[in-house]
Amino acid sequence: xxxxxxxxxxxxxxxxxxxxxxxxxxxxxxxxxxxxxxxxxxxxxxxxxxxxxxxxxxxxxxxxxxxxxxxxxxxxxxxxxxxxxxxxxxxxxxxxxxxxxxxxxxxxxxxxxxxxxxxxxxxxxxxxxxxxxxxxxxxxxxxxxxxxxxxxxxxxxxxxxxxxxxxxxxxxxxxxxxxxxxxxxxxxxxxxxxxxxxxxxxxxxxxxxxxxxxxxxxxxxxxxxxxxxxxxxxxxxxxxxxxxxxxxxxxxxxxxxxxxxxxxxxxxxxxxxxxxxxxxxxxxxxxxxxxxxxxxxxxxxxxxxxxxxxxxxxxxxxxxxxxxxxxxxxxxxxxxxxxxxxxxxxxxxxxxxxxxxxxxx
Numbered sequence: 456x457x458x459x460x461x462x463x464x465x466x467x468x469x470x471x472x473x474x475x476x477x478x479x480x481x482x483x484x485x486x487x488x489x490x491x492x493x494x495x496x497x498x499x500x501x502x503x504x505x506x507x508x509x510x511x512x513x514x515x516x517x518x519x520x521x522x523x524x525x526x527x528x529x530x531x532x533x534x535x536x537x538x539x540x541x542x543x544x545x546x547x548x549x550x551x552x553x554x555x556x557x558x559x560x561x562x563x564x565x566x567x568x569x570x571x572x573x574x575x576x577x578x579x580x581x582x583x584x585x586x587x588x589x590x591x592x593x594x595x596x597x598x599x600x601x602x603x604x605x606x607x608x609x610x611x612x613x614x615x616x617x618x619x620x621x622x623x624x625x626x627x628x629x630x631x632x633x634x635x636x637x638x639x640x641x642x643x644x645x646x647x648x649x650x651x652x653x654x655x656x657x658x659x660x661x662x663x664x665x666x667x668x669x670x671x672x673x674x675x676x677x678x679x680x681x682x683x684x685x686x687x688x689x690x691x692x693x694x695x696x697x698x699x700x701x702x703x704x705x706x707x708x709x710x711x712x713x714x715x716x717x718x719x720x721x722x723x724x725x726x727x728x729x730x731x732x733x734x735x736x737x738x739x740x741x742x743x744x745x746x747x748x749x750x751x752x753x754x755x756x757x758x759x760x761x762x763x764x765x766x767x768x769x770x771x772x773x774x775x776x777x778x779x780x781x782x783x784x785x786x787x788x789x790x791x792x793x794x795x796x797x798x799x800x801x802x803x804x805x806x807x808x809x810x811x812x813x814x815x816x
Contacts (some may be wrong), residue, residue: 459805460494463559468551468560468796469607469732470512473806477520477532481644488534488543488814491516493808495536502538506806511703512732514538515758517552527585528566528575531556544697547704548579548627548651550735552616554708554796558597562800568592582625584601586649589616590798598807603710606773607732612797619739619792619803626704631693636749640689641682646751647694650743650789651736653705655690656752657683659722666711666722670771672723673729680727683707684694687726699726702810706737710755717774718769719745719756733770739792742766762776 460480462473473494479485492498495514496505507514523530534550536542558574560566566575573592578585586783591598591613603614623630627649637644646656659666662682664673673679687707693697699705707724714720723730733741744752745766758764762781767774776795782788799813 456810457807458810459807460813462509462804462806463562464506464560464802465517465555465556465802466515466608466799466801467553468605468612468735468798470515470549470551471508471801472513472515472517472521472552473506473520474517474555475664476563476565477518477530481609481813482676486655489677489812490808491492491536491543492541494806495537497541498541500539507536507538509538511535511662511728512730514551515549517559519556519563519565522576522578524578526576527578529556529560530580532580533679534545545581546702546737547653548582548584548738550617550651551796553577553579553586553588553735553796554617557590557615558599558798558800561592561597562651562803568595578761581680582651583759584625586622587620588617597669597800601797603795603797605795605797605816606775608797612799615796615798617735617794617796619651619736622736622739622792623789624649625651625719626653627694627696630743634749638690638693638753640686641765643686645686645690646744647690647705647751648744649694650740650792652734652740653694653696654689654708654737654740654744655705656708656710656741656744656750657686658751658755659709659711662709664709666709666720667714668722670722670729670731680724683724684727706734708741710752712755713757713767713768714767715774717769718758719752719766720769722771730770732772733775735775735796736766738775739777739794742768742779743792746779746781746789
């Protein structure tokens with residue numbers, strides 16, 4: 456016996472996964488998490504018995520409902536489903552999956568299009584972060600084709616413009632949760648920062664690598680990963696995250712001087728495997744650190760002048776541009792971050808799970 460659950464399988468930015476109406480899932484968190492593990496086929500290195508893609512970027516889930524407060528159109532709960540462990544983490548945001556929330560809301564009738572372009576205010580329930588998401592809706596339908604291109608996704612698609620509102624400290628409580636621009640763990644200078652995603656920024660050279668290695672090279676470097684995890688376990692409590700042994704935050708970011716025309720070069724671990732690109736809010740947070748004089752990231756950054764700065768963050772598969780609006784009275788203070796993503800509906804249907812794990816709370 457199996458139970459069918461309505462599902463839209465969507466790509467958001469450089470991630471993808473099933474999206475559900477919140478009302479179609481168990482209200483009990485433990486039952487919900489058991490169901491999501493079954494949906495994705497975790498724990499299993501291949502996720503052969505589920506919809507996961509055997510990679511952290513393709514083992515993600517979105518849950519959406521109508522806004523519960525005035526001015527909020529949609530509410531989004533993101534879940535990172537571990538590939539190898541029976542673990543579902545709703546601590547962090549995911550700016551890539553966020554790009555698919557407005558299309559999902561429109562496709563499911565949670566919200567209506569408001570013209571050729573529709574802007575929706577979305578609350579990310581994980582951290583309380585608000586964002587305005589703009590999608591093209593000619594004729595009242597979501598348009599997926601277009602000429603926007605993002606590194607890490609083949610071809611082009613219709614643009615999804617995301618403006619983040621008040622993301623500073625959304626997970627850790629403050630932009631610099633340790634109260635310092637630079638901390639030191641295991642003899643390594645780091646900047647602990649949260650502008651939508653908790654990130655520990657470190658110079659690649661301080662860990663014995665260049666920061667230009669491929670993803671596979673870094674993932675094969677067991678000694679490097681051991682050093683990074685030691686720093687992460689110390690940084691977590693210092694960032695008000697408590698014991699992070701079983702959490703996917705903070706993300707760990709190695710930085711180096713740019714080499715491909717960008718402003719900073721990055722290699723990000725999420726948290727134990729090197730990202731093939733860079734997470735959306737991770738890029739926002741690293742870009743924020745990059746424009747803060749005295750931070751570890753700033754040491755490797757060629758930031759442009761002006762109160763509106765486009766910071767190009769280089770990563771293993773290309774670059775990610777973040778537009779930062781600075782406070783004219785304090786050039787190191789970031790007021791707003793905006794960026795371009797794309798999204799696509801891949802499949803609409805039902806996902807089947809064993810009845811034993813699908814009982815509603």
